[in-house]
Amino acid sequence: MSPSFTIDGLQYANWSEKVFRQMREGGLDAVHVTITYHETFRETVLNIEAWNRWFERLPDLIFQGRTASDVTLARATNRTAIFFGSQNPSCLEDDIGLVEVLHTLGLRFLQLTYNNQSLLASGCYEAEDSGLTRMGREVVREMNRVGLVIDMSHSAERSTLEAIAQSTRPIAITHANPSSWHPAKRNKSDRVLRALADGGGILGFSLYPHHLKGGSACRLGDFCQMIARTADLIGVDCLALGSDLCQDQPDCVVDWMRSGRWTKQVDSGEGSAAVPGFPTMPDWYQDNRHFSGIAAGLAAVGMTQEEVAAVMGGNWLAFFEKSFGPVRSAS
Amino acid sequence: MSPSFTIDGLQYANWSEKVFRQMREGGLDAVHVTITYHETFRETVLNIEAWNRWFERLPDLIFQGRTASDVTLARATNRTAIFFGSQNPSCLEDDIGLVEVLHTLGLRFLQLTYNNQSLLASGCYEAEDSGLTRMGREVVREMNRVGLVIDMSHSAERSTLEAIAQSTRPIAITHANPSSWHPAKRNKSDRVLRALADGGGILGFSLYPHHLKGGSACRLGDFCQMIARTADLIGVDCLALGSDLCQDQPDCVVDWMRSGRWTKQVDSGEGSAAVPGFPTMPDWYQDNRHFSGIAAGLAAVGMTQEEVAAVMGGNWLAFFEKSFGPVRSAS
Numbered sequence: 001m002s003p004s005f006t007i008d009g010l011q012y013a014n015w016s017e018k019v020f021r022q023m024r025e026g027g028l029d030a031v032h033v034t035i036t037y038h039e040t041f042r043e044t045v046l047n048i049e050a051w052n053r054w055f056e057r058l059p060d061l062i063f064q065g066r067t068a069s070d071v072t073l074a075r076a077t078n079r080t081a082i083f084f085g086s087q088n089p090s091c092l093e094d095d096i097g098l099v100e101v102l103h104t105l106g107l108r109f110l111q112l113t114y115n116n117q118s119l120l121a122s123g124c125y126e127a128e129d130s131g132l133t134r135m136g137r138e139v140v141r142e143m144n145r146v147g148l149v150i151d152m153s154h155s156a157e158r159s160t161l162e163a164i165a166q167s168t169r170p171i172a173i174t175h176a177n178p179s180s181w182h183p184a185k186r187n188k189s190d191r192v193l194r195a196l197a198d199g200g201g202i203l204g205f206s207l208y209p210h211h212l213k214g215g216s217a218c219r220l221g222d223f224c225q226m227i228a229r230t231a232d233l234i235g236v237d238c239l240a241l242g243s244d245l246c247q248d249q250p251d252c253v254v255d256w257m258r259s260g261r262w263t264k265q266v267d268s269g270e271g272s273a274a275v276p277g278f279p280t281m282p283d284w285y286q287d288n289r290h291f292s293g294i295a296a297g298l299a300a301v302g303m304t305q306e307e308v309a310a311v312m313g314g315n316w317l318a319f320f321e322k323s324f325g326p327v328r329s330a331s
Numbered sequence: 332m333s334p335s336f337t338i339d340g341l342q343y344a345n346w347s348e349k350v351f352r353q354m355r356e357g358g359l360d361a362v363h364v365t366i367t368y369h370e371t372f373r374e375t376v377l378n379i380e381a382w383n384r385w386f387e388r389l390p391d392l393i394f395q396g397r398t399a400s401d402v403t404l405a406r407a408t409n410r411t412a413i414f415f416g417s418q419n420p421s422c423l424e425d426d427i428g429l430v431e432v433l434h435t436l437g438l439r440f441l442q443l444t445y446n447n448q449s450l451l452a453s454g455c456y457e458a459e460d461s462g463l464t465r466m467g468r469e470v471v472r473e474m475n476r477v478g479l480v481i482d483m484s485h486s487a488e489r490s491t492l493e494a495i496a497q498s499t500r501p502i503a504i505t506h507a508n509p510s511s512w513h514p515a516k517r518n519k520s521d522r523v524l525r526a527l528a529d530g531g532g533i534l535g536f537s538l539y540p541h542h543l544k545g546g547s548a549c550r551l552g553d554f555c556q557m558i559a560r561t562a563d564l565i566g567v568d569c570l571a572l573g574s575d576l577c578q579d580q581p582d583c584v585v586d587w588m589r590s591g592r593w594t595k596q597v598d599s600g601e602g603s604a605a606v607p608g609f610p611t612m613p614d615w616y617q618d619n620r621h622f623s624g625i626a627a628g629l630a631a632v633g634m635t636q637e638e639v640a641a642v643m644g645g646n647w648l649a650f651f652e653k654s655f656g657p658v659r660s661a662s
Contacts (some may be wrong), residue, residue: 042373097380105435271499 005313009204009242010175025081026288030081038260044091044301068320085109099142121159129156147325170200175242182213197234209279210270224297240242251277336644340573351392354411357619361412365402369591375422396502399651401643430473452490460487478656501531506573513544528565535573540610541601555628582608
C-alpha cells in the first residue's frame, strides 16, 4: 500500500522553529504557506528572503517545495516541504510578467482577490461582483501557462465561477467551507463547489473559526460530518484540508490582512468591532500536532481508510502533480 | 572523442531573432549575456521578464541556462543556452538576501564593480582602490554559498586580488585581456592573471576594440598569439572567450553603460569625447557567425586541437560545472 501523506493547504503562522518542529511532530509532509498579502513585488521578495533564511537555518526540518515530487522527498527525509502562496495579487502589481518571475521564485498558489476588488477579480466583501477583469483573464491564461494555481478562497461568487470557467486547468479554493453548512461570506455555495469539482479543482476545508458552524466551539464531529456530506455532494477526490492556521500571530497581523493599505479605517473583516483580533482555534485543532485527531474524526464519521488518506493529503498530492509547472506534453 | 563546445563568456547585444539565429549559425552552445548594469532590483526583474518573452517566443533557438548540463542539452537540441549575468551590483541594492533571489531567477555571474566604486569593491576607473568593502566580503561569502560567480572584469587591481583571495571558489574575469599586451585600464596585470589561475579561475579574452592592441584594426593573428602567450604564462586550462559583443546597440546604450545615473555629465569611459560611441568590431569578428575563424586562428598560431577546443568552450563548460549552484558535498 502506498504511504499516506499529510498536507495542509493553507497556513499563515508566526513562523518559528517551534512551529516547524510541530509540523514534524504532526507528520506534515507539506504545507502551503502564505508569504504575502498586500505587499508589493519588492516587499514580497523581502518575505521570500526571510523564508530563504529559515531554509538555510533549519534544513533538517523544512525545505522549499517546488514540485509534487518534493512531497515524497520530504517524506523520505523526515522534513516538511514548504510551498509558497499569495493571498492577493498585490505582488503582481500591474505587471503580467511577474507571474512567471514569481513562479520561478517558487510561488505555487495565487488568490486573484482578497476580500476586495483587485485588478483581476472581485472579492467576497464587495457589494458588486463584476467577474474577471480584462487583466484577470490575461493573468489566468498566464498562470495556466506557467503552472501557478488559481486560488479563489476570498473571491466573490461570479468571479469564482468565471475563474473556473476561464481556467484551462483545475483551480483551488485552498481554505473555505460550504456555505450550506455555515453561511459566512467566505464560505462557498453548492453551485461553486459543484463547478469547482466538475473542473477537477480542489477544496481545502478551513479550520478558521469564522468559517465554522459554532465558531471556536465547533466540535470535531460536526466538522467531519460536514466533510462527509460534502463528499456526498461533489465526491471525495476534490476534498482536502486548508487549516488557515495563524498560530502565534499578534492581532496587528490580522489588521494587516484585513486593512492592508487600502483603508485608513479598521476593517473588521470576518470579525467585528467588538471582537477584533484573531479568533481562538477549536480546542481539537490548536497547531500542527493535531492533524491525526482530524484523521480519526473522519474515520469516526464513516469514511474508509482510503478516503481519510485522500482528504488528509493524497488529494493535495494528486493536485500538486497536475498543477505545478507547465502542462506536460503527451509523450 | 567528446564533442567540442563553443561558449561565449560575455555579450550584450541588442537582442533580436537575427542575433539568436546567428548564434545558431555560429554553433554557439551557450552565451553568458548581460541582463543589467545600473538597474535596481525591480528594473532588473523587468529585464528578466523581457528575456522570458524571448524564451517563450523562440524556444527552438534559445532557452535559459541554469546548470552546466544545460550546455549539453543545448548541443543535443540544436539551441543556445542563455546564462544571465550582471555587470554591476546595482541589482543587489543594499540587500544581501537578493544574492540568493537573483540566483534563483537564474543569475550566474555578477560583477562586484563596473568601473566605479560600488557598495562591494572598487572599479578600475577610481583613483583610489580600497579593496573589498565590509558588505563586499559578506556578498562574496553569500555568492560562494549559492553558486553565483564573482566577475571582476571592470574592477580595480587590489579589489580583484582581494576577491580572488577572499572567495572560496574560483572567480571569473569574463571579458578582458592582459595589460602586458595592451595597457588599457580594463585589461589585467600578470599578477592578477597569475592569482586568478592559481585560484582555479578563468579569463575570457575580450574582442572589444578598446581592449585590443591596435583597436578595431587588431589582426586575428595578433589576438591569437596573445592568447597563446597567455597560455604560456598561466596555462591553457583557465583561458576562454568573452567577446563583449554589443551587436546592433545604439550609442545611447554605451552612454547608459558608462554614465548610468551616477553622473549628470557624459562619461567617455574607454572611449573619448572625440569618439564617444561604440567602437567598430574587428572585421574578423563582427557577430556570432565568426567564432570558427577564431578557432582556426588559434590553430594557426600552433595550438593543438585539444587546446583550441578548451579555449573555444571546453574550459567554460568545466568552469560552469564547478561554479553554478552550491558546492556538492563529497559523496
